[in-house]
Amino acid sequence: MTLSKTATVNSWFHGSDEVSSLAAPPRRATRIGMSRSRDLAKQVQSIFASVDDATSEFARRAHLRCATGCGRCCETADASATVLEMLPMAWHLIDSGEAGEKLVEMTLDSERTDALTQNEKRCWLFGRSEAGRGRCREYANRPLVCRAFGYSARTAKTGAKEWLACSILKEKSVDASLAPGCEGFSLALAALDPELGTRLLPIHRALKLALEKVLHESALETAVETSIETPGGEG
Numbered sequence: 615m616t617l618s619k620t621a622t623v624n625s626w627f628h629g630s631d632e633v634s635s636l637a638a639p640p641r642r643a644t645r646i647g648m649s650r651s652r653d654l655a656k657q658v659q660s661i662f663a664s665v666d667d668a669t670s671e672f673a674r675r676a677h678l679r680c681a682t683g684c685g686r687c688c689e690t691a692d693a694s695a696t697v698l699e700m701l702p703m704a705w706h707l708i709d710s711g712e713a714g715e716k717l718v719e720m721t722l723d724s725e726r727t728d729a730l731t732q733n734e735k736r737c738w739l740f741g742r743s744e745a746g747r748g749r750c751r752e753y754a755n756r757p758l759v760c761r762a763f764g765y766s767a768r769t770a771k772t773g774a775k776e777w778l779a780c781s782i783l784k785e786k787s788v789d790a791s792l793a794p795g796c797e798g799f800s801l802a803l804a805a806l807d808p809e810l811g812t813r814l815l816p817i818h819r820a821l822k823l824a825l826e827k828v829l830h831e832s833a834l835e836t837a838v839e840t841s842i843e844t845p846g847g848e849g
Contacts (some may be wrong), residue, residue, distance in 0.1 A: 623712050626722045640685070649831075650831075651701055651704075651705070651824075651827055651828050651831055652701075652705055652831075654698065654701055654806060654807055654810070654826075655701040655702045655704070655705045656702075657730060657806050658698060658699060658701055658702055658803065658806065659702050661802050661806075662702070662758075662761060662801070663802055664802075665761050665762055665799050666760065666761060667796075668766075668794035669761065669762055669765035669766060669794060670765075670791070671704050671794075672764070672765050672766070672792055672794055673765050675792055676786075676789070676792060676793075677786075678764070678783060678786065678788065679764065680764060680783070681782070683745070683747030683748055683749065684782070685740055685742065685747075685748030685749070686780055686782060687760075687763055687764070687780055688736055688737045688739075688740035688748060688750065688760075689736045689737075689740070690736060690737065690817065691736060691737060691816060691818075693737055693759055693760070693816070693817050694759065694814040694815060694816060694817065694820070695757035695758065695759065695814065695815065695817050695821075696803070696804075696810060696812065696813060696815070697810045697811075697813070697815070697820050697823045697824045698759075698802060698803060698804075698806060698807055698810040698811035698812050698813060698819060698821065699757040699758055699811070700757060700820045700823075700824035701753035701810075701827075701828065702755045702823045702825070703752050703756075703757075703821060703824070703826050704821065704824035704825045704827055704828045706747045706752070706754075706755050707825065708825075708828050708829065708832050713825055713828075713829055714829075715824065716821075716828075717822065717825055720738065720818055720821070720822050723738060723818070724799075724814055737750075737817055737818075738817060738818035738821075739752050739756070739818075739821075741819060751760050757817060757820070758799055758800060758803065762778070762799060763778055763779070763780075763796075764778070764780060764783050765778045765779075765793065765794075766778055766793050766794050766795065766796040766799070767790045767791075767793035767794070767795060767796065768795070768796055768797060769795060769797065773793050774790075775790040775793060775795070777790040778793075778796060778840070808816075
């Protein structure tokens, strides 16, 4: 089966346009506190590390590798992620001092993107060089779909595994039963926080919301630290 629409990829990875919170273990609703999203970001990174281990092992056994600078699956603005998945990237941008600049850039790019045709749009994180090669500008903190597409499988209604890959990779003959299941990845993430980990949004929108959240929390952290350092204030 050849995948023609990123929307199909999204639904295969997450089960639907939203991952059902019913699939996640029951937990009490918790308010995101000053350090909550940073803690969540670390937990997301831990799951991402497991995803990378599983997909790398499959790639090794199946002798798979994306062509350097290809970016074919990035040539769409439809790829989706949850706000939860974008927290590691958001905190990285906060800690590196790039958050404010990126928010402005995303706002301007969104206005330009609205004027483009569907075929002209691509992932906001994807950068293409003059030589025609492309790369993710935030590869280390990319979301789930970018990590697992091409190197995982979904379980069909028949119970058989269906390899999720682009037409280029599918030119190879691969035993899909060797591929890790993508559903387990998305459910593990959703279980961390059903509120932040279930709603799918275009990657740039999910990142924008994540950035706004962590910018607010970072400001609160700074305010608290300042008040602790000067508990009585002056006078």
